[in-house]
Amino acid sequence: MIDETDELIQRAARSLRALPATNPLATARIIAAVRARRAQAPSRLALVAQWMREPTLSAASAAFLAAAALVVGFVARGAVRTVDGSSPDIATTSEMPLPTGTAPALPTANTRGEGVAVAFLFEARNAKSVAVVGDFNNWDATSSPMKRFGPDGPWTTTVRAKPGRHVYAFLVDGSTVVADPRAPRARDLDYGGDASVLMVTTP
Amino acid sequence: MSEIDPAVALRAKRGDEQAFIEIVQFYYPRCLRFARNMLGSDQDAEEAVQDAFVRVHDSFGRFREDARFDPWLFRILANRCRTLLARSRRHRSLIEYGEVPLSAAAPAEDFGADWAEEVRMVLETLPAEQREAFLLRHVEDLSYEDIAAVTGVGLSALRMRVKRACDALRARLTEVEQQNDR
Numbered sequence: 001m002i003d004e005t006d007e008l009i010q011r012a013a014r015s016l017r018a019l020p021a022t023n024p025l026a027t028a029r030i031i032a033a034v035r036a037r038r039a040q041a042p043s044r045l046a047l048v049a050q051w052m053r054e055p056t057l058s059a060a061s062a063a064f065l066a067a068a069a070l071v072v073g074f075v076a077r078g079a080v081r082t083v084d085g086s087s088p089d090i091a092t093t094s095e096m097p098l099p100t101g102t103a104p105a106l107p108t109a110n111t112r113g114e115g116v117a118v119a120f121l122f123e124a125r126n127a128k129s130v131a132v133v134g135d136f137n138n139w140d141a142t143s144s145p146m147k148r149f150g151p152d153g154p155w156t157t158t159v160r161a162k163p164g165r166h167v168y169a170f171l172v173d174g175s176t177v178v179a180d181p182r183a184p185r186a187r188d189l190d191y192g193g194d195a196s197v198l199m200v201t202t203p
Numbered sequence: 204m205s206e207i208d209p210a211v212a213l214r215a216k217r218g219d220e221q222a223f224i225e226i227v228q229f230y231y232p233r234c235l236r237f238a239r240n241m242l243g244s245d246q247d248a249e250e251a252v253q254d255a256f257v258r259v260h261d262s263f264g265r266f267r268e269d270a271r272f273d274p275w276l277f278r279i280l281a282n283r284c285r286t287l288l289a290r291s292r293r294h295r296s297l298i299e300y301g302e303v304p305l306s307a308a309a310p311a312e313d314f315g316a317d318w319a320e321e322v323r324m325v326l327e328t329l330p331a332e333q334r335e336a337f338l339l340r341h342v343e344d345l346s347y348e349d350i351a352a353v354t355g356v357g358l359s360a361l362r363m364r365v366k367r368a369c370d371a372l373r374a375r376l377t378e379v380e381q382q383n384d385r
Contacts, residue, residue, distance in 0.1 A: 008376055009369050013341040015319040016240050016326070019232040026235075027227050030253050034223065034260045 025123065028149045032119035032156045039117035039158045115160035116200050120170075122146060123154040127172045134168030134198070136161040141171050163202045169195035212272040216263040226272075227256055233343065234280055240338050241284040242291070243327050251287050255280040274352040277345070281335060281353055288331050325375045329368055336361055337368035 120132045130146040136159060137143035146155035167186040170178040179185060183196035207229050214222035234255065238248035258279050266275055326334055332354075339350045340361075347358050354361065 006373070008373055008380075009341070011318075012322045012325075012372055012376060015322050016338070016342045017236070018319075020235045020239065022228065022232055026249060026253070027224075027231055030227050030231075030256045031220075031224055033253060033257050034220075037257065037260060038220075 024150065024153050025121075028154045028156060029121060031149060032121045032158075035156065035158050036117045036119035039119075039160070115162040116202070117158050118161050118198065118200060119156065119158045120146065120168075121154050121156050122170050122178075124172050124178075125152055127155070129173055130155040131171045132157055132159060132168060133171050133177075134159075134161075134166055134195075136166050136168070141174065146170075161198070161200045163200050166198045166200060167195050168198055206271065206273050209272065212266070213268060216266055216268070223260060226259075230276060234276070237277070237280060237338060237343055238284055240323070240326065240342060241281075241331075241335060242287055243323065244291075247287050247291065251280065251283040255283045258283070271349075274345070274349045277339065277343070277349075278353045281339075284335070285331065321379050322372075322376065325372055325379070328375065329371055332356075333364050333368035333371070336364035337372070340365050 115136070122130055122132075124130055131141050132144045132146060133139045133141055144157055144159050146157040148154075149156050168180075170180075172178055177195070179194040180196035183198065186195050186197045207226055211222045211225050211229075215226055231252065234252045235248055238251040239245060242248050242251065255276070259276060262279070266272075326337075329337070335354065336350060336356075339345045339353060340347070345353065347361055350356075350361050351358055356364070
């Protein structure tokens with residue numbers, strides 16, 4: 001496929017062709033971001049329907065309806081405690097860095113009742129179950145169960161939260177509470193112990 | 204260079220999440236390679252690739268069913284890279300110390316590993332549009348017709364960009380090799 005090149009240029013091109021290894025966490029983050037977008041998408045259709053029904057919707061209202069889809073990615077390292085106070089075994093938790101990131105802003109129809117879709121990502125390879133608990137779901141362990149992305153992949157789920165400050169944590173195997181070490185820490189929670197702070201913003 | 208089965212792209216366009224996951228897993232390494240070579244930063248490259256796939260997902264409605272997926276994907280990715288480069292240039296302009304002459308580089312000891320690093324350093328000195336054209340042609344093995352679809356630039360201008368990139372790389376890498384031989 002090489003044209004108009006000599007041996008030096010071919011050698012340079014070859015050195016640039018090494019493919020980076022696939023990082024399952026990176027691809028999981030992309031899927032989580034896309035799932036957050038999909039969670040917003042029905043609202044966009046609803047917005048069109050609402051505009052058709054209410055053609056006089058004010059610009060201020062429309063601006064209020066714009067919201068961001070967030071992706072919360074983190075690594076569970078340390079900051080772990082169990083509900084009964086014993087030391088949990090999370091040695092199988094990955095040490096791969098997974099920076100917190102946000103997806104680009106996405107217009108949505110109705111943040112007043114339903115909130116902004118926030119995708120959570122969590123890696124705990126040997127966990128049997130993981131759920132995200134926070135003030136947005138009344139710390140209900142059954143409200144937001146996470147699903148595994150692939151056989152050994154991270155756990156993901158999408159939750160709706162209203163714009164503003166939220167406190168959350170992850171519940172592993174129904175008893176181990178894990179705070180996000182890469183997010184601001186919150187103390188004295190309803191659920192007890194440390195957890196993390198999430199800011200949901202509207203653009 | 205292999206392309207994804209067009210039927211998979213079609214399923215993804217119609218909302219099949221598993222097909223979209225197949226696309227991400229299939230193209231992620233190539234996309235990350237291109238973004239790294241364009242941006243010279245792992246963190247920026249990962250951001251560009253994630254943004255590109257999210258935009259692919261959001262824009263699938265505009266993807267023509269009879270079109271090839273590769274040029275469309277790389278068009279979106281190249282746009283993301285250009286945006287990040289512009290942002291990075293604005294940032295760098297605040298901390299610019301001036302260009303370091305190539306002759307100031309330390310001589311290489313491990314030729315294999317250092318050669319790749321030297322190539323990347325020289326690549327970074329090229330104008331972004333030449334770097335982009337060179338990478339798409341000689342690293343990603345896209346045809347000139349596909350590169351035209353990716354960049355929106357005419358064929359003759361693209362050939363000129365690739366030639367200029369090759370000329371500049373040849374001159375600078377020859378200088379690097381001569382220094383290493385001393």
